[in-house]
Amino acid sequence: MSFDSLFRQISPEEIPDDAFTLAGKVFPVITAGRTEHYNAMVGSGGGFGVLFRKPVAWCIMRADRYTLELIERERIYTMSYFSDEYRERAMFLGSKSGRGSDKMTQVELTAARTPDGNIAFAEARLIVECSLLQVTVPSVDDFCTQQARDYINEACKEKGHYRKYLFGEIVRVWMKNG
Numbered sequence: 442m443s444f445d446s447l448f449r450q451i452s453p454e455e456i457p458d459d460a461f462t463l464a465g466k467v468f469p470v471i472t473a474g475r476t477e478h479y480n481a482m483v484g485s486g487g488g489f490g491v492l493f494r495k496p497v498a499w500c501i502m503r504a505d506r507y508t509l510e511l512i513e514r515e516r517i518y519t520m521s522y523f524s525d526e527y528r529e530r531a532m533f534l535g536s537k538s539g540r541g542s543d544k545m546t547q548v549e550l551t552a553a554r555t556p557d558g559n560i561a562f563a564e565a566r567l568i569v570e571c572s573l574l575q576v577t578v579p580s581v582d583d584f585c586t587q588q589a590r591d592y593i594n595e596a597c598k599e600k601g602h603y604r605k606y607l608f609g610e611i612v613r614v615w616m617k618n619g
């Protein structure tokens with residue numbers, strides 16, 4: 442089935458779920474890569490808002506994620522949200538890295554190319570396409586509570602485990618038809 446027959450475009454304001462549920466309970470599958478070569482991982486945290494008068498989505502990625510490498514290269518990515526029915530299949534993408542594994546051929550989800558040529562998944566109920574706006578690495582001094590400092594210090598202990606904060610302009614949003 443074509444992408445257009447599966448999904449209809451909506452505006453960011455029409456996203457029916459609240460940001461807390463999407464970021465904290467549903468968890469997006471974040472996918473980068475426009476060619477045959479693409480990669481996806483599960484994210485948590487982050488959210489939606491407005492930056493430089495643009496609708497944006499933000500997320501936090503460990504610096505060594507392969508998906509992050511592709512996002513920084515392509516500067517475009519998608520966030521796919523699934524109903525409970527597909528949760529287990531989606532979570533598989535958070536179980537191992539695509540760097541040096543063939544998880545993208547093993548995952549039981551169907552890659553779907555958006556009209557702009559970005560990869561998302563046909564089983565998703567909501568897809569948010571983002572254009573990379575900003576990648577920033579906070580320093581420990583930027584955090585104001587001991588709990589946050591402890592978290593970020595712990596995260597930075599191992600090489601490549603520091604976190605990058607990504608802000609992407611939401612360029613299109615797609616809802617599953619029906």
Ligand SMILES: Cc1cc2nc3c(=O)[nH]c(=O)nc-3n(C[C@H](O)[C@H](O)[C@H](O)COP(=O)(O)O)c2cc1C
Nearest residue numbers: 482483484485501502503506507508535537538539
């Ligand atoms: C529920 C869940 C939430 C996750 N949230 C994040 C996250 O916010 N940031 C992150 O860097 N990794 C997160 N991960 C871990 C990555 O999805 C996982 O390490 C993945 O294998 C990375 O794949 P990649 O190296 O192919 O990009 C999460 C995993 C799960 C299961």
